[in-house]
Structure formats: structure tokens, C-alpha cells
Amino acid sequence: MQKNNPKIINAWCMYDWANSVHALVIVSSIFPVYFSAAAMNASAGTGVVSFFGLQIKSSVLFSYTVSASFLFTALLIPICTAIADFTGHKKRFMKFFCYLGAISCMLLFFFTKDTLNFSVLIFALSLIGWSGSIVFYDSYLPEIATEDNFDRYSARGFSMGYLGSVLLLLFNLSMVLAPSFYGISDKAMPARISFFTVGVWWILFAQIPFRYLPSNYEGRKPVKNWLFNGFSELGKVYRELRKQPYLAKFLLAFFVYTMGLRTVMYVATIFGATELKLPSQSLIITVLLIQLVGIAGSYFFAWISSQIGNIYALMIGVAIWIAICAGAYYTTEANEFYVVACAVGMVMGGIQSLSRATYSKLIPENTVDTASFFSFYDVTEKSAIMIGTFIYGAVEQLTGSMRNSILALLFIFVIGLILLSRIPSQKVYRFGLQTKAN
Template sequence: MKNNPRTLTAWAYYDWANSVHSLVIVSSIFPVYFSATALNETGGPVINFLGLSIKNSVLFSYTISAAFLFTALLSPICTAIADYSGRKKAFMKVFCYTGAISCSLLYFFTQETTTFAVICFWISLIGWSGSIVFYNSYLPDIATEDQYDRVSARGYSMGYLGSVLLMIINLVVILKREWFGNISEGLASRIAFLTVGIWWIGFAQIPFSRLPDARFPTGTRPDGVQKTGQQTGNYLLNGFRELRQVWGHLQQQPLTKRFLVAFFVYNMAVQTVMYVATIFGSDELKLPGQSLIITILLIQLVAIPGAYGFSRLSERIGNTYALMVAVVIWIFICAGAYYVQTESQFFGLAAVVGLVMGGIQSLSRSTYSKLLPATTTDTASYFSFYDVTEKMSIVLGTLVYGLIEQITGSMRNSVLGLLVLFIVGLVLLWRIPSQKVYGLRLEETEVL
């Protein structure tokens, strides 16, 4: 039964469970610890990794890109198996436990175990991003279309709140080490990595206990169609065949296709801002670490009302127009970032980033859910396509940002590159009618 309050609450708790990885491991404590620990024998940043000499900051960036690329290749295979076996939740569990255990193993990260730690970090990213595709695909299964925006916003809001709560607990341990037996700062940081794994696994039990996990008779798809021998014989090919089939279906769904193209473009800029905001403040504005931590917490807290605010806005003007409002705000953010000079100006921009970050992520997920055909049952394949689109946009967005900085020598010029991406995304969104037209679903409306 859709719109069951207990099921919807349980679903949102997975955001609460896994978002600590994004904040603690990807955005805050782990990057700082990594920079201070992943050093060579003389204390320099150029280290040896699997026989290659590479700067630690570059290795950190490449590890993220490699994880997203690997997940983009792996998720189609897993979603194909999930769709044909009806074991979506089982795959979600595997990715969740893999990522959480890898986070916990970062407790053993020292200068001597840097290679091991990088591999654990890489696997944790795969576990996190891999579980998300199955988590997202549950939305059409547990909620009706009129609830997508609110349910999606609730998930993101709980994720921001949960990650901030654990972040504050970890910061207390790091900043007040005398309360915990005068442990070293390094040990306090490693304890933070351990708590991420425990938190992730622990709270994930709530959705795992309540989310449905339909099982289908052998030889049938979730929609009741008989599976062929060719389809069941090679899951490796099945995964990419599923993506090809989704792409083929998109040719008959022009609005869904247009949205994915627009999403790919503006998400390149959104995700890049999320990953490089701290680096921009540190390298370009020379802000102290404490200020950057405050900035990260500010972004997370403001994102909560932002997600709900844009959900309300979409109810009034429709999803596409609400997304366009968010993209316009992002354009002004990029323009402001180009000229920002002071710490207070940076804090002001960070507050606005948080406001639209929650809104644009939440609305993107719910808009895509609304655009899926009403008869779709293999939602995991469609969300695998969405996930691949998202991951590839992250890879290309960070690549564009880095290349512009490398060529021009300034991150401010890279910000202008992101501004261009937002403008292109806005134009692409303009071609999509907003929400419902004359009571029809989006994909059923006339192509404008």
C-alpha cells in the first residue's frame, strides 16, 4: 500500500543513516585528516600509491572520480539482477554494509597505511553511491505522485539533520579531547570514521525492516512478463541491455529525455560546487579550518528548510518552474563567488548555497519520479539510468572545474565555467512544461 506513514518514515531514515558519509567522510573531517596524514617520509604531499608518485590532493580527487565511474558501470548490472529477481532491498543492503564497513576500517588509517585507507575510502564511496540508486528507486513504489515532492524533501532534510548531529558529536570529541582521556587529535578523527560506519549500519536497520522487497516467480519479470533464456543467461549483458531499453523507451518519452539532459548539465555544476566549496574557501580566500567547518554546518542546516521550501514552491508553480527558480539562484551564487573577498561574504554565499542545494536535489529526484511512465514496474532500471547520469555529470563537472583552474591558474575562472553550465541548464529546463497540464502526467502532455 502506497503512502503508508510507517513505510515513508522508514524510507526517509536511510537518508538519515547514510548522509553522514557525505558530510564526515567526503566533505569535512576525513579530507582534513587525509591531507595531514597522507604524506611521504619527509612530510611532503607527493606520495607513493601502488607504484605511482602522486600528490595527495590529486589522489583524493581521482579516488572520488574513480569510485563514481566504477559505480556507473556496476549499478546497471546490479539493477538488472534486482529487477528480474525482485531483490532490490538485498542489493541495497549489500552496498550499505560494504560502504559502512569500509568507513569503519578507516579507523586504522595512519601514514603507514595510506594505500589501505585510500582503497577503503574508494570502496566506501562505491557502497554509498551504489545503495542510493536502490534507495531512490523505492520512491515510486511507496508513494503516490502527489506525495513525491514532500517525501523526497523529507528524506533530504532528515539526511542533513542526521549528518549534522553526528558531525557535532564528532567535533566535540575532536575539540574537547581532554573530556575523553586526552586522546590525540588523530585518534579522535579516526573515532569519527568508526562512528560513521556504526551510525550508517545501525539506522539503516529501520528502512531495511519496513521497506517492501517483492519476490517474483522464477522466470517472470516484476511486470509478469516471461523472461527469456537470453535475458537470464548473462546478467552482465542484461544490465547494459536494461539501460539500452530504458534509453529506447526515452525516445518515446521526449519530456523525460529533455529533463535528463537538463539535469545532466545543471547537476555538473551543482555537484562540483558541493565538492569544491571547502577547497575554494581554503585556497582562494585563505579561510581558517574552523571557519570552513562552520560553513559546512551552515550549508547542511540551511538545506533543511530549503528542501521543504522548494517542495512548497513546486506545489504552487510546478516542478519545472521551481527547478528553474533554483537554477537562477545558482547563477547569482556563481556570479557572487567570482567577486567574493571576505569571510562574511563567503558565509552569506554558503547560506544561499545550502538553501538551494537541498531544494534542487530533492526536486530533481521527485521530478524524475513523476516523469516515469505510469505503468513502469522495473523502477530500479530507470533509477539506474538516473544514477549513471548523475555520476557521469559529477565526473565531467569536476573535470571541467579542474581543467579551467589548471589552464587559467584561478578558481574564480572555474566558477565562471560553472555559471555557464547553469545558464545552459536553465535554457534546457525552459523547454519542459511544468508539472501537470490539463490533468495529464508530464510524459503524456504535448511536446512543446
Template sequence: MKKNDPVVVNAWCMYDWANSVHALVIVSSIFPVYFSATALHASGTPETNFLGLQIKSSVLFSYTVSFAFLITAAAVPLCTAVADATGKKKTFMQFFCYLGALSCMGLYFFTKETLIPSIFLFGLSLVGWSGSIVFYDSYLPQIATEDNFDRYSARGFSMGYLGSVLLLLFNLSMILAPGFYGITDKALPARISFFTVGLWWILFAQIPFHYLPAGTPTREKSGNWIFNGFKELAGIYRELRRQPYLAQFLTAFFIYTMGVRTVMYVATLFGATELKLPSQSLIITVLLIQLVGIIGSYTFAWLSGWIGNIYALMVGVSIWIGICLGAYYTTEAMEFYFVACAVGMVMGGIQSLSRSTYSKLIPEHTSETASYFSFYDVTEKIAIVTGTFIYGTVEYLTGSMRNSILALLIIFVIGLVLLSRIPSRKVYHFGLEGNKN
């Protein structure tokens, strides 16, 4: 298909607009606050009974994220291999999208009495979101030329930030002024917010679903799809082993993503649990992160054009090290806001740049982009599983989230060292000189 088509590119970016409300409302803002309040023990302690176990709500939240992404990491590689082999990439993307969106809608029924099924719905929403993202990301090298990867990737993240802020502002208006909407139940606005996330996600996803190509089978229709999927996956793995710089990047990406994504999932809980900040302060923090994130995405796209992708990523990881140090010593709301602004500046930028850097590293003319991106996605999901598990375990053993932050700091330092070992001006495809990274 014709690359750099403005209609197709903008439609692709609209999936960021559609799905990012999940990351903002469900993962980062309203749901964690509602979850912490709803999961409180009858005695008022921050512990809850989950399947017979007494566990802190913040630890349960972290472990739910870990388990959900573990499921995704196991399922997605096979799905992407089958998608490439059969040409059904868009179909798989739609399946995971609807799974996540409908799970969000189901959270409308989240109360103290429905805690256990709601935890499972939260986990399924994460599976749906993360599963759809791998197919979404895999379209980038298919719809754009390499010189536009950084710019289009940043545009997608920026649209995601903007769209999610718009929906969050509407949801906040219900939470802060329920009487204006004729709502008397204090818990109802938050539950309606969860439903609107699923509705928003499904409705705006129809734009990319309409314009993105369905995909072309890379194999003849013979044999079992699942068996062919395993063969496809094994073939991609063999190709990855022939590309040392791609393997080095995935290793570094795995390490620093442990820190990045863990911060995304636990930042609100840190403010609520460790700093005892009120809900309004936490929501303001999340809005700051989103708005600054728009600037950050484009800043890192510009920076990569100036000093190269690897050096730009090293700058981002270095800032994350400073963020961890700042968060460890944070005790006041204003300090928390300052750290949040720094998080917003690098959060979207480093994710956007990681996606575009990987797009540059995969073979230029491959038709198996979904399978290649499955390795990227699995690396990211296992990183999330590992990071959130480490964070939750350190808190469980020491009783303090601040010690967990120190563990993340060490992770970022290791990631920076690994990035520094990757050539920063040129990459090589199958031993041949390639393009700038």
C-alpha cells in the same frame, strides 16, 4: 502494496538519516580536512606521491571522486536491471550500503603510512553510497502517490540533514575537546569519526531494510540473471526513447548536476586551499549548509507546488549561477559563510526536487522502478565524474580553484537554458497528457 503508509514512508526517509552522514563527515567536512593535512608532502607542500605521481592533494581528491563514480556508473545499470528482473532490489541496496559503511570504518586506519589503501577505501565508500542511493530512490514511486512525491522527497533530505548534523556535532566534540574523552592522539578523534559514520549508517539502515518491500520479480526465473539483466536494461532504454520530455529532463539534469555535486565535493577544499581558512571555520561552514538545507528542502517543495517543478528548478539553477559569481570574488571568511548559506538553501532543495520530478516523469504503473532510476543515477554519476574532472583539470592547468569556479558557472548557465526548453506545466507519458511538473 498500500501507498502513503506513514510507517513505510518514515522508514524510507530513515535511509536518508542513515546515509547522509557519509556526505557530511566523509565528503564535506572532517575527511577532506584530515585528508589535506595527512596527504601533505614531507616538505610541507600541498603535493603527495600517489603511485609514483606527484599530484596536489586537492586534485587527487577530485580525481578519486571522479573514478569512484565512473565505476558506479558502469556497475549500477546492470545491477538495477537484475534487481528488477529477480525482485532483489532490497538485497542490492543492502550490499552497496554495507560496502560503503565498512569502507568508512576502514578509514579508521588512515595515516601517512596507509595513504594509498585509504584512498581506495574512500573511493569504495563513494561507490557503496552512490550504489545504494539508486535503489533507495527507486522506492519513492512504489511507496507514494504522485501528489506526495515532492513532500516525501523533501522530508527524506531534511531528515538526512538533521541526522548528519547530530553525528557531526558529536564528532566535533571529540576533535575540539579530546581530553574530555581521554584521547591524547590529535589524529585519533578524526579517525574515530570515520568509524562512527560506518556504524551509524549500518545501524539506522536496519529500519528501512525491515519495512521496505523486498521486490517482486518482473520476469520468470529462467536463463542467466546477468543476461536477463542486459535484456531488461535494453528494454528500459527503448522506453526512454519514446518519452521525449523525460529525455530532455535527464539532459538538463546531467548538466546542472555537474555543478551542484562538484560544489558539494570541493567546497571544503576551496575554503582550506584557496582562502586558507582554519579547520574550525570550515566546520562552521558545513554546519551552516546543513541547517539551512533543511529549510531549503521544504522551501523548494512549496515552490514547486506554486509554480511547478521545472520553474522551481530554474529558480534553483539561477541561484547557483549567483553562488558561483559570489564564490569567485570571495576573499574573507564572512563572505564564505554567506555563500555557504546560499549553497545550503538550494543544495538540498534542487536535489530533492530533481528526484521527485523524475519520479513524476516515469510511467506511473511500471514495476521496473529500479531500472528507470538506474538511468537517473548513471546520469548523476557521470555528471559527477565530468564535473569533478573538469574542476580538477582546470585547477591543474591554471593553478587556481577560482578558474574552476568560472567553469562551473558556464555549466549552470547551460543547464538553465536546457531547463527553459522543457514544458513547465504538463508532462506527457507515452504521448498522453499526464501530471503537473
């Protein structure tokens, strides 16, 4: 298959455009605000809800739901990716998780204070669908592009994701701020419609990558004992990973700093609503600001990596995250929160796109088992989210303050920076040969 084909590259980037609305509307903006309000109503103003008989603080329930979702994903995805690589059905798995996540978003339309338990489970399914589809999407990058374009194309995908999600959020935000313009009288209805539009948007634009991305470019044919052979495939990839010393070191560093980075993504809005008591409109506008700054941030970090190498660029990003956590700990006013949000936007997309590109560079060249290789990347990421959100919720539950949870994240970023510093930035080791800087 011809690499760097503009039509295929643009189609691949469109999946970022399609699925990023989940990260923005469901994870970061409207859903967390709506969740907090619904939980407050369900708890008669105490903030402590009954989840299948368990009395738990709503913000802690949110963190634990995210943690449990990614634990399940981390256990499931390696099996799926091994089978996908062995049978050649990678796109089918990508479609399954895509539709699972999108339909779950549509079902959140029925989220009210009386359906809290059911809606929390549906929210968890939306996370599983989103995270499950991403690993197959990411694994296409080394198949459709050459190494010298990984940083640029990865940044383009994230930027398109930011732009697409902003467009849908603006529409949803107009409903939230001016429901009467749409003939809506129920105050909760704009948010519920927003959840439904996420699913529609996701499915609609996902048809573009599903149309143009290769289904089975190696021409593999399923054989008997596909499950057993799928596990064998996973074992083969694991043995290959152990031969790549810098790849293993990068995965460890990635695991630690992602623990902090992705936790911030999932709890930032809850922090603003619960700790700073910011109004819903201010929180949603803040998330919108993060997205707009994130477009520039993705390309900015791609440019930095071209100048000083991927590892040094990542170290700069993690150092900024340490400063962000310190700033968030002392934040007490809305204006300060906006400044922190701008800094988050600048490094969030950039560090994620650069991490994906760096891993693509470090996996063995000309590998055909890309889904299995990216399953290790995905499991690392999902395990980090699981542990990070659990730590965040546990620290809050034990100490009663989210600010102490922020300090825990700061410590995590410091460890991530130290681990990154152990990886040579000027050269990588691949198949016994020294290659160009990464």
C-alpha cells in the same frame, strides 16, 4: 502494496537519515580537512603527494578520486539494477552497497600519512558503496507513494538526512574541538574515530528501511540466464525512455546542472582550506551551517514547486547556483564564505530532492521496473559528478587556481538553466496524453 503507508514512508526516509552522514562527515567536512592535513604532512609541506609513484597535487588527487569512483559506479549500476528488477532482489543489492560503503568508512580509521595510498582507495570504495545504494533507495519512491506526494516525501527524506547527519557531526565536532574531554591526546584520533562512527551509524539505522521496505513486491522469481535477461531488461527500459521526450530532455538538463551542483559538494571544503586558508574549525562549522539551512531549503523548494511547477522551481534553484559561483569567485574572507555557504545550503538539498521527485513524476505510471529506470537517473548523476570533478581538477591543474575552476562551474550552470528552459513547465507528455503541471 498500499501506497502512502506512513510506516513504510518513514522507514524509507530513515535511509536518508542513515547514509547522509557519509555525505556530511566523509565528503564535505571532517574527511576533506583531515585529507588535506595528512597529505600536507606526507608531502613535507609541499602539497604534492606520491600516489603509487605519480606526483600529484593533493587537492587534484581528491577531485580525481571522486571522478574515478563515480565512473566505476556509472558502469556498474545499470547492470546491477537490471538484474535487480528482473530477479526481484533490489533490497539485496541495496544492502550490499550499503555495507560496502559503511565498512569502508570504518576502515578509514587507519588513515595516516603513511597509509595515504591505501586510504585513498578505501575512500573511493566508500563513494561507490554510498552512490550504489542510493539508486536502489531512490527507486522505491514511485513504488511506495502516489505522484501527488513525491515532492513532499522526497523533501522529507532529504530533511531527515540533514538532521541525522548534523546530530552525528555535532558529536564528532565535540571530539575534534575538545579531545581532552574524551581523554584523547592524539590530535588525529578524533577525526579517525569520526570516520568509524559514520560506518556504525550508517549500518545501525539502515536496519529500519531494510526491515520495512518491500523485498519483492511484484513477487518475481529468479530464472535461468538471469544475467542475459537483466541486460534485456535494461534495453527495454532504454527503449521506453526514448518514447518519453520530456523525460529525455530532463535527464540532459539534470546531467548538466548536477555536474556543477555535486562538484561543489565535493570540493567546497577543499576550496576553503586551500584557497582561503580557513582553519579546520571554521570549515566544519560552515558545513554544519549548510546542513541546518538545507533542512529549510528542502521544504522551501517543495513549496515553490507546488506553486509554480517543478521545472520553474528548478530553474530558480539553478539561477541561484549561478549567483553562488559568481560570489565564490570573488570571496576572499571567512565572513563572505559563510554567506555563500548559507546560499548553498538553501538550494543544495532543495534542488536534489526536487530533481528526484520530478524524475519520479516523469517515468511511466505504474511501472514495475523502477530500479532500472532509476539506474538511468543514477548513471546520469554519477557521470555528471565524474565529469564535473574531473573538469574542476583539470582546470586547477592547468591554471594553478581553483577560482578558475569556479568559473567553469558557473558556465556549466548557465548551460543547465538554458536546457531546463526547453522543458514545458505547465504540462508534461506521457503516453500521448497531456497531464497536470510538473
